[in-house]
Amino acid sequence: MLIYIIMVSLLMVGVAAWGKWFGLVSSFRVMAAVIAVGLFLFVVAIIGLCGAVKHHQVLLFFYMLILFVVFMVQFSVSCACLAINKEQQNLLLEIGWNKSESMQEDLERSLDCCDFLEVNYNESCVATCFKDQTCRPCSVIIQAYADDALQFVGGVSLFFSFTEILGVWLAHRYRNQKDHRQNPGAFI
Numbered sequence: 001m002l003i004y005i006i007m008v009s010l011l012m013v014g015v016a017a018w019g020k021w022f023g024l025v026s027s028f029r030v031m032a033a034v035i036a037v038g039l040f041l042f043v044v045a046i047i048g049l050c051g052a053v054k055h056h057q058v059l060l061f062f063y064m065l066i067l068f069v070v071f072m073v074q075f076s077v078s079c080a081c082l083a084i085n086k087e088q089q090n091l092l093l094e095i096g097w098n099k100s101e102s103m104q105e106d107l108e109r110s111l112d113c114c115d116f117l118e119v120n121y122n123e124s125c126v127a128t129c130f131k132d133q134t135c136r137p138c139s140v141i142i143q144a145y146a147d148d149a150l151q152f153v154g155g156v157s158l159f160f161s162f163t164e165i166l167g168v169w170l171a172h173r174y175r176n177q178k179d180h181r182q183n184p185g186a187f188i
Contacts, residue, residue, distance in 0.1 A: 005045035005167070008160075012038030044070070048167075052174060060175040067168050074161040081154030086143075089150070093142055104138075113138040 013035050044066050051059030084092075097104060097116045105126050108114055114125035114135040121133055129135040 003045075004163070005041055005048070009038045009041035009045060012041070041070075048171065052171075057175060060171050064168050064171045064175070067164055067171070071161050071164040071168065074157055074164065078154045078157035078161055081150045081157065084150060086147075089143065089146055090139065093139065093146060097138070097142075107138055107142070111138060111141045113141050 015034070017031075017035070044063065047059055047066070048063035050056065051063050094116060097107075108125055108127045112127050112129050112135070114120075114127050114130055115123070115137055116139050118137055119125075119135045121130070124130075125135065127135055
């Protein structure tokens with residue numbers, strides 16, 4: 001279980017760095033958040049590993065506590081991803097769209113669309129379809145991607161949240177076992 005968490009954390013850090021390096025992720029905040037979560041999971045896994053190797057009760061307790069909190073957050077987020085309806089999704093997408101001018105240009109360029117709800121040909125747009133005046137609003141395209149992404153992320157997150165509660169249960173069982181180093185004769 002601990003090796004699994006270490007691999008996931010290193011994978012998160014590696015994928016975020018790779019995405020930034022190849023220009024797939026334009027937002028520094030998103031990349032920094034993914035790397036921070038990956039490093040946090042790595043530290044949690046190391047705490048659990050040290051606690052298991054040394055049979056250290058306090059480290060195992062904090063490992064269980066942190067892993068349970070991560071489970072609660074991940075379970076809540078996955079349920080929210082699966083339960084969000086179209087109206088809420090559109091509202092969140094519009095709020096995100098209005099926050100950053102550079103993100104709007106990146107999306108218009110990569111998705112070949114203009115504006116959010118309706119195309120206004122009197123304003124400027126960086127999409128290639130703007131010259132031909134054949135652009136679609138970005139909300140339609142983003143909505144299709146967002147719906148699939150939310151369902152996928154919600155399902156995968158829900159699955160992995162239950163593996164974390166399994167880790168809490170295993171750490172609790174191991175923590176309550178007798179340490180064979182304390183009384184070696186008890187196990188013969």
